[in-house]
Amino acid sequence: MHSSEQKVIVEMTVNGALYQREIEPRTLLVEFIREELGLTGTHIGCDTSYCGACSIVLDGLLIKSCTTLAVQADGGVVETVEGLEKDGALHPLQSAFSEHHGLQCGYCTPGMLMAAKTLLEENPQPDRDQICKGIAGNVCRCTGYVNIIKAVDAAAKTMQES
């Protein structure tokens, strides 16, 4: 059995703040965000790249942080669910999820929000089918998809108006 003592320094901007840590290269990005930075909004669901609870944004792209090494985000810009709220005001998506009961147990919600955020950036007026495709990598085990879709649709309309 091989053992490695290698540690590497990684530096990344997370929700606007710059962080530097010395870590084992095998550290997953989701563990880095949760354990090293204490940002526990990003959840670990299946831990196998299936459920999307760990979805975050890296350099503008939605990714699964359980299937990304922290070293892959070295020098990068990361956005997590904690970055959605601005100056004490909820993001329109967060307000819409609250208003339309787009969450039940809430476990999938951080990933759903990040998926919805990037979807609306790419396509500000998605139809129902495009919303479904946009969250196809995110599983809700409460099966609350109907209200999640309603919430994303409502947020899209709010964001268009403002």
Added chain:
Amino acid sequence: MYPAPFNYHRPQSLEAAIGLLSRYGDDASIMAGGQSLIPMLKMRVGEMTELIDIRKLSDLDHIEQRGQTLHIGALATHARIASAEVANQIPLLRECGGGIADRQVRNMGTIGGGVSVADPSGDWPTGLAVLDAQLLLTGLSGTRLVSISDFIVDAYTTCLESCELVTEIQIPVPPAGSGSAYVAFKRAAPAYPTASAGIQLTVKDNICTAARLALGAAAPVAVVCRDAEALLLGKEITTELLESAAEAIVAVAEPPPDARGSEAFKRAMLRKLVVEAGQRALGRCRGEDVSGAHHYA
């Protein structure tokens, strides 16, 4: 789940990456997007102590047409290929790349990684077999071009030498009057296909002058069948003709019965997918704006 400990390398050039491969041999793994490799490392499949991260190597993520050949750098992601302007003339690329897993995986995963993993259910090996793609491999002694069918020799097995990696995928741009399609049946977006079929047809004066067919998740490697393609040549493509070609290619497939379905179920599914892909491709040969997506359980 954590991968076992490893040493991390991020070479700044292709030459440096190949140098590391030659230094560490079988102890090393190349990582592009990591979307197949990281799950395997977390499951502790295989032994690897040196990880060579090439994701950010420049000059390996191009998508461009030169002459009648499309050149796709090994590090081009599925998402970028699916939305690339040049992919419009080969709809199969859009459907193959745009149907892999979900947005998250498509943003990180690369075509070079997808072919190098050589998963029997992978989308690119099947799609690229339809397109007669050639892979440019780069190693210590230079480069060589290998067809996709020679590249993948068995499930999870390629002809890559220990110091070699895939650097580019080359695809001939089909002549006018061509159309292609790729359709998969999947249990859910993040899952590998249960079955998939790709096709490219060229039609002139209503007569089929070229045809390529391939099946995925239907054998250890992509299934091709020249006899099935020959059934289409020189004829006007009809649903009945597509059904006979589907029958012929599915007859040489060996879909494994597993949790995704029985052998009989998969054969029936494959036949249906071939016909559907064929109809989509035919519409595109005629210049129709045909949209379509994979089927999800």
